[in-house]
Amino acid sequence: MNNRNADVKLSFEFFPPKSDEMERQIWIAVDGLKRWNPDFVSVTYGAGGSTRDTTLTTVAGMIAEKGLAAASHLTCVGSTREEVADIVAEFKAAGVRHFVALRGDPQGGIGTAYQPHPGGFANGAELTAGLRAMGNFEISVSAYPEKHPESADSAADIDMLKRKADNGATRALTQFFFDNDVFARYIDRVRAAGITIPVVPGILPIQNLAQVKRFARLCGASVPGFVDAALAPVEDKPEEHAKRSAELAARQVEGLRALGISDFHFYTMNRAPLVSDVLERTGLFGDRGAVASKAA
Numbered sequence: 001m002n003n004r005n006a007d008v009k010l011s012f013e014f015f016p017p018k019s020d021e022m023e024r025q026i027w028i029a030v031d032g033l034k035r036w037n038p039d040f041v042s043v044t045y046g047a048g049g050s051t052r053d054t055t056l057t058t059v060a061g062m063i064a065e066k067g068l069a070a071a072s073h074l075t076c077v078g079s080t081r082e083e084v085a086d087i088v089a090e091f092k093a094a095g096v097r098h099f100v101a102l103r104g105d106p107q108g109g110i111g112t113a114y115q116p117h118p119g120g121f122a123n124g125a126e127l128t129a130g131l132r133a134m135g136n137f138e139i140s141v142s143a144y145p146e147k148h149p150e151s152a153d154s155a156a157d158i159d160m161l162k163r164k165a166d167n168g169a170t171r172a173l174t175q176f177f178f179d180n181d182v183f184a185r186y187i188d189r190v191r192a193a194g195i196t197i198p199v200v201p202g203i204l205p206i207q208n209l210a211q212v213k214r215f216a217r218l219c220g221a222s223v224p225g226f227v228d229a230a231l232a233p234v235e236d237k238p239e240e241h242a243k244r245s246a247e248l249a250a251r252q253v254e255g256l257r258a259l260g261i262s263d264f265h266f267y268t269m270n271r272a273p274l275v276s277d278v279l280e281r282t283g284l285f286g287d288r289g290a291v292a293s294k295a296a
């Protein structure tokens with residue numbers, strides 16, 4: 001029995017493997033994290049359908065072989081509505097009942113202008129409505145506590161989230177952030193806009209600070225000074241880096257819990273040890289992981 005706090009929910013995000021070694025790695029990570037009894041796991045989807053086959057085989061394996069409730073991310077950039085419907089039917093046949101519905105990054109890359117496909121869904125809100133019409137799926141969507149870089153302002157961003165919720169989204173998963181005050185202010189604005197679906201914080205335990213800083217710059221997330229101060233001095237000391245990283249993420253989760261947050265979505269980067277360390281340090285998620293990992 002996992003003695004996790006009854007109202008705490010947990011999900012893990014993975015990305016589809018690009019090589020045999022990565023394939024080996026993801027299943028080690030899935031097996032390592034399965035003991036935390038996640039409410040669901042999810043597998044990302046390359047914009048433009050670049051990972052369609054590997055996303056499908058990975059998510060299908062999680063459902064059929066690992067017995068996990070698994071969601072597939074789905075982007076609509078560059079696809080017609082009919083193409084999206086075909087993909088959804090294919091994933092449904094493989095047992096997928098939960099999609100993370102996304103527009104996807106512009107085809108020219110982050111920072112270039114987004115061109116909706118003339119016969120396709122223009123954004124995450126339209127895709128949500130399309131999916132809702134295609135079946136009784138659970139639909140998660142994206143949310144951006146520090147605003148999406150393409151949004152004119154925070155109000156436009158929250159308006160998009162409202163449209164997604166109105167169109168049938170069941171929860172929002174946020175972009176990663178490290179400052180809980182940013183999230184608290186965001187939630188206040190979301191609730192003031194009448195959005196009632198759960199908005200689940202995306203937690204990113206940092207495996208590689210330089211990489212996270214680069215990615216944060218691209219996607220409009222900030223890396224606060226306290227994160228830099230804790231990790232930059234130990235970038236070349238992997239063990240100390242991992243320890244401090246786990247401690248930072250554990251304190252973040254505890255801080256969010258103190259704000260009344262009960263659902264947590266972890267960006268795993270297809271690695272189990274750091275995420276397990278975070279979960280053990282908080283004590284919120286039961287002790288089964290700790291016992292099992294020590295026995296392994």
Ligand code: FAD
Pocket residue numbers: 043044045046047073074075100101102103104105106122123124125141142143148150151152156157158160161173174175176202
């Ligand atoms: P949307 O929410 O549709 O749009 C983003 C913002 O742009 C909106 O808030 C809105 O303000 C503005 N905007 C969009 N359309 C319009 C419009 N017509 N008029 C005015 N403003 C508009 N990417 C992948 O490729 N694969 C993945 O698997 C993936 N998974 C993700 C999971 C999570 C939890 C998150 C947070 C992001 C993920 N992404 C993924 C990244 C995502 O694809 C990018 O951030 C993309 O640029 C936006 O997609 P979206 O669905 O969030 O866009």
